[in-house]
Amino acid sequence: MIFRKLKTFAIMAFMSVTAIPMMGQDLIARQAPIDKKMKAVDSVALNRLIQTEQMETPAADLYEDWNNKYAHRATELPDTFRIDLRGFCMPTTNRVVTSNFGRRWGRQHKGIDVKVYIGDTIRAAFSGKVRMVRYDRNGYGNYVVIRHGNGLETIYGHMSKQLVEENQVVAAGEPIGLGGNTGRSTGSHLHFETRLCGVALNPAIFFDFHNQDVVGDYYMFYKDRFESESVLANRLRGVGGGGNIGENEEDLELAIAAPEAKYAKDVKFHKVAAGETLSSIAKKRGTTVDALCKLNHIGKRIRLMPGQILKYN
Numbered sequence: 539m540i541f542r543k544l545k546t547f548a549i550m551a552f553m554s555v556t557a558i559p560m561m562g563q564d565l566i567a568r569q570a571p572i573d574k575k576m577k578a579v580d581s582v583a584l585n586r587l588i589q590t591e592q593m594e595t596p597a598a599d600l601y602e603d604w605n606n607k608y609a610h611r612a613t614e615l616p617d618t619f620r621i622d623l624r625g626f627c628m629p630t631t632n633r634v635v636t637s638n639f640g641r642r643w644g645r646q647h648k649g650i651d652v653k654v655y656i657g658d659t660i661r662a663a664f665s666g667k668v669r670m671v672r673y674d675r676n677g678y679g680n681y682v683v684i685r686h687g688n689g690l691e692t693i694y695g696h697m698s699k700q701l702v703e704e705n706q707v708v709a710a711g712e713p714i715g716l717g718g719n720t721g722r723s724t725g726s727h728l729h730f731e732t733r734l735c736g737v738a739l740n741p742a743i744f745f746d747f748h749n750q751d752v753v754g755d756y757y758m759f760y761k762d763r764f765e766s767e768s769v770l771a772n773r774l775r776g777v778g779g780g781g782n783i784g785e786n787e788e789d790l791e792l793a794i795a796a797p798e799a800k801y802a803k804d805v806k807f808h809k810v811a812a813g814e815t816l817s818s819i820a821k822k823r824g825t826t827v828d829a830l831c832k833l834n835h836i837g838k839r840i841r842l843m844p845g846q847i848l849k850y851n
Contacts, residue, residue: 597689600735606670606704609683609693612736619734619759620843622688623744623752627711629663629694630654630728633747637727638776639740639768648738649693649731650776652747654717656698656726661711663692663732663745668706668714678729679721682714690744691736695729696720734759740768742775754809758846760835810846823850 602613630652637651654660666686673680678695682702685691698718702708719726732741743764744752808819816827816838831838833849 597685597687600689601685604669604685609670609672609674609678609681610691610731610733610736610738615735615737615761616759617761619689621690621734621744621757621759622755623757624755625710626664626745626752627661628745628747628750629661629692629730630658630717630747631750632658632728633750635742635747635775635777638772639738639742640772649695649729650741650747651727651729654726654728656716656718658717658728659713660694660697660715660717660728662708662714663710664688664690665710666692666708668702668704668708671700671702671704674721677722679723680715680718681721681729684708684714689734690739691733693729693731693733695731696723696727739764740771742771743767746775748775756843756846758843806849806851808848808850810842810844810848812844814842816840816842819848819850825850 600616600619632652632654634653635650636653637647639650640647662684664684664686666684668682669685669691670681670683672678674695678693680697680700681693681695682697682700683691683693694715696718697715698720699716700714701716702712702714708714717726717728723729730741730745732739732744739759744757746753806823808823810819816830820827820830827838830836830848830850833851
């Protein structure tokens with residue numbers, strides 16, 4: 539009798555012990571989808587946080603501070619930087635450029651002037667955050683400065699009225715002001731600037747007002763080229779720009795990539811397509827990888843971006 543009770547107790551004890559890991563496995567199995575859901579929630583929350591921070595402090599990796607004191611302050615430029623031009627909006631629908639970027643009247647003109655009439659709608663070129671809304675009697679007149687997530691800052695000058703406030707987040711195409719003739723201005727127009735790290739870059743490098751478009755999805759900025767590229771951009775897209783440098787439309791689109799070409803018509807360029815490599819481009823264009831690297835001052839391990847322009851002869 540005692541033996542039977544001990545046997546029964548031993549069997550029950552064994553079953554209870556072996557059930558523990560099985561119960562643990564069941565708990566783990568039930569917990570797994572919960573953990574997966576929590577991970578997804580965490581990822582969504584993290585992405586939202588990152589997006590919020592990027593909107594709050596756009597291009598924070600390029601700029602040390604955020605202030606409402608200076609329209610622009612030049613800092614160190616990166617040697618190279620890819621600028622995302624997607625999601626743009628032309629600041630005005632008017633197509634007539636009345637004054638180019640560069641030397642003018644004995645001083646440097648840091649933007650381009652586009653003909654607008656008083657009251658015409660001026661729009662944000664890209665999504666971003668308004669850094670300044672001010673009046674400058676001896677310069678910009680009523681102006682707005684916006685910092686964008688792609689690294690650029692845009693300035694809109696001589697407006698009759700501003701429609702935004704400092705620290706306001708705006709979307710590309712959102713009205714930010716009205717055309718005017720305020721400040722140092724001799725007629726109603728939009729003075730439009732594009733700056734990187736506070737340094738003025740020719741808007742014609744990025745924007746084609748004649749065709750109401752940008753030059754591509756991306757623009758590769760090179761510190762040692764932007765000044766000479768500005769000269770060619772004026773010839774292509776500035777006052778009187780008619781595209782007479784290249785022999786065809788492709789030449790006009792690509793010529794700006796290589797200022798060292800000196801506007802020669804026999805210089806050829808290649809626009810990188812998705813999935814292309816230096817080897818495939820060299821084979822297609824009848825050259826070598828070494829030659830491509832030497833011509834474009836790049837390394838063999840460079841990561842090519844769709845829309846990037848390469849000189850190949």
